Amino acid sequence: MRAKRGRTGRRRPQANRAGPERKEAAAGRSLVHLAAVPAAVRRRALASLLDEEGFLAVSDIARRVGVSEMTIRRDLNAFEQSGLIERAHGGAVPAARRARPDEPLFATRRLLHAEAKAAIASAAMALIGPNDMIGLDIGSTIACLAEQLCERSDLRIVTNSIPTVLALSAQGGACPAVYLLGGQLRPGEGSLCGSIARRQLAEHWLQRAFISVASVSEDGLFDYAPEEAELKHAMMARAKEVILLCDSSKFGQGCFVRVAGLEAIHTLITEAEPPAGLRKALERAGKRVIVAQAKGNGMTERGHA
Numbered sequence: 001m002r003a004k005r006g007r008t009g010r011r012r013p014q015a016n017r018a019g020p021e022r023k024e025a026a027a028g029r030s031l032v033h034l035a036a037v038p039a040a041v042r043r044r045a046l047a048s049l050l051d052e053e054g055f056l057a058v059s060d061i062a063r064r065v066g067v068s069e070m071t072i073r074r075d076l077n078a079f080e081q082s083g084l085i086e087r088a089h090g091g092a093v094p095a096a097r098r099a100r101p102d103e104p105l106f107a108t109r110r111l112l113h114a115e116a117k118a119a120i121a122s123a124a125m126a127l128i129g130p131n132d133m134i135g136l137d138i139g140s141t142i143a144c145l146a147e148q149l150c151e152r153s154d155l156r157i158v159t160n161s162i163p164t165v166l167a168l169s170a171q172g173g174a175c176p177a178v179y180l181l182g183g184q185l186r187p188g189e190g191s192l193c194g195s196i197a198r199r200q201l202a203e204h205w206l207q208r209a210f211i212s213v214a215s216v217s218e219d220g221l222f223d224y225a226p227e228e229a230e231l232k233h234a235m236m237a238r239a240k241e242v243i244l245l246c247d248s249s250k251f252g253q254g255c256f257v258r259v260a261g262l263e264a265i266h267t268l269i270t271e272a273e274p275p276a277g278l279r280k281a282l283e284r285a286g287k288r289v290i291v292a293q294a295k296g297n298g299m300t301e302r303g304h305a
Contacts, residue, residue: 039075043075043079044114045065046061046065046072046079047079049061049064055091055092056091056092057090057091058072058076058090058091059090061091076092079092080092113247113249115271116247116248116249116271116272117140117141117144117247118144119271119292119293120141120144120145120245120246120247120269120270120271120292121141121144121145121147121148121245122148122292123269123290123292124145124210124245124269125145125148127208128149128152128155128208129207130154131154131155131156132154132156132207132208133155133156133157133158133204133205133207134155134156134157134158134206134207134208134209135157135158135159135201135204135206135208135209135210135235135238135239136157136159136164136210137159137209137210137211137212137232137235138159138160138161138163138164138189138190138212138228139161139245140212141212141246141247142161142164142210142212142245143161143163143164143167145210145245146159146163146164146165146167147167147170149168149176150167150168150169150170150171150175150176151171151173151174151175152175152176153175153176153177154176155176155177156176156177156179157176157177157178157179158179158181158204158206158235159178159179159180159181160180160181160183160191160197160201161189161190161191162180162190162191162192163190165180179204180192181196181197181200181201181231182196182197182200183195183196183197183198183200184196184197184227186225186227186228189225189228191228193225193227193228194227197231198230198231198234201231201234201235201238202238204238205238206235206238206239206240207239207240207241208239208240208241208242208243209235209236209238209239209241209242210245211232211235211236211242211243211244211245211265212244212245212246213232213244213246213250213259214250214253214255215250215251215252215253215255216244216246216250216251216262216268216278217251217252217253217277217278218262218277218278218280218281219258219261220258220259220260220261220262220264221244221258221259221260221261221262222253222254222255222256222257222259223255223256223257223259224256224257225256225257226256229257229259232259232260233259233260233264236260236264241267242265242266242267243265243266243267243268243269244265244267244268245269245270246269246270247271247272248270248271248274251270251274251278252277262281262285262287263285265287266287267288267289267290268287268288268289268290269290269292270289270290270291270292271291271292271293272291274289
């Protein structure tokens with residue numbers, strides 16, 4: 001009888017002895033119970049937790065998030081299908097810790113590193129002057145910047161990203177003058193690229209181009225698709241200043257196609273100090289680095305303006 005109580009009553013005695021605060025502290029950072037929130041919010045929190053801790057068991061995630069193990073398995077299946085995690089021994093690890101040949105969907109990437117992307121976007125917005133003509137590349141961090149620019153009716157913006165256009169026009173009132181490039185649709189990214197987009201881009205001059213890539217290292221900027229890399233390169237060529245928006249998860253990751261060397265950019269905005277090798281390469285190239293704070297409005301800056 002005593003053995004049976006030990007098997008079936010395991011969780012209740014632990015909670016009674018340790019209390020909820022000690023129990024959650026022992027298991028690592030706990031999340032606010034998310035059973036009643038939309039799936040997208042829960043998955044954003046789950047993705048952040050996995051990225052921070054590297055590995056989590058399904059049972060541990062379910063307890064800390066406050067939903068069933070079946071719900072967590074569905075969330076992990078969605079992440080796995082998009083290439084963002086790998087399943088391992090009853091749990092999951094982030095696939096972002098190795099080089100990925102396949103491009104995750106834009107909608108899935110929007111769930112990752114949300115605080116870092118918001119901080120980077122705020123720092124980027126501070127660089128945009130009145131009546132600027134700017135180029136906005138594709139990507140989830142660029143879309144975060146677009147959300148912050150949606151009421152800047154003084155701006156003229158060129159982009160090949162449909163999600164960026166939707167973010168810029170979300171308020172329904174005054175918004176920037178937006179010029180959407182035509183071309184071949186890439187459905188998973190919601191972008192338009194190819195020769196038509198490049199020809200149209202060649203007709204514009206930009207004061208600043210805000211670029212996002214899948215990876216940055218001492219060897220340069222890298223992305224998933226050659227057609228996107230071509231358009232990024234064309235946008236950089238049309239801009240007086242090129243600003244790379246890149247959260248720290250992209251430092252040193254391998255990727256398929258090289259977009260350009262570090263010499264092609266003027267400024268890197270990120271939320272954490274680059275690793276030593278990349279930092280030295282940026283210093284040798286004389287590039288400006290802005291490290292935005294994930295909480296608050298502060299930032300640090302070094303390098304050349």
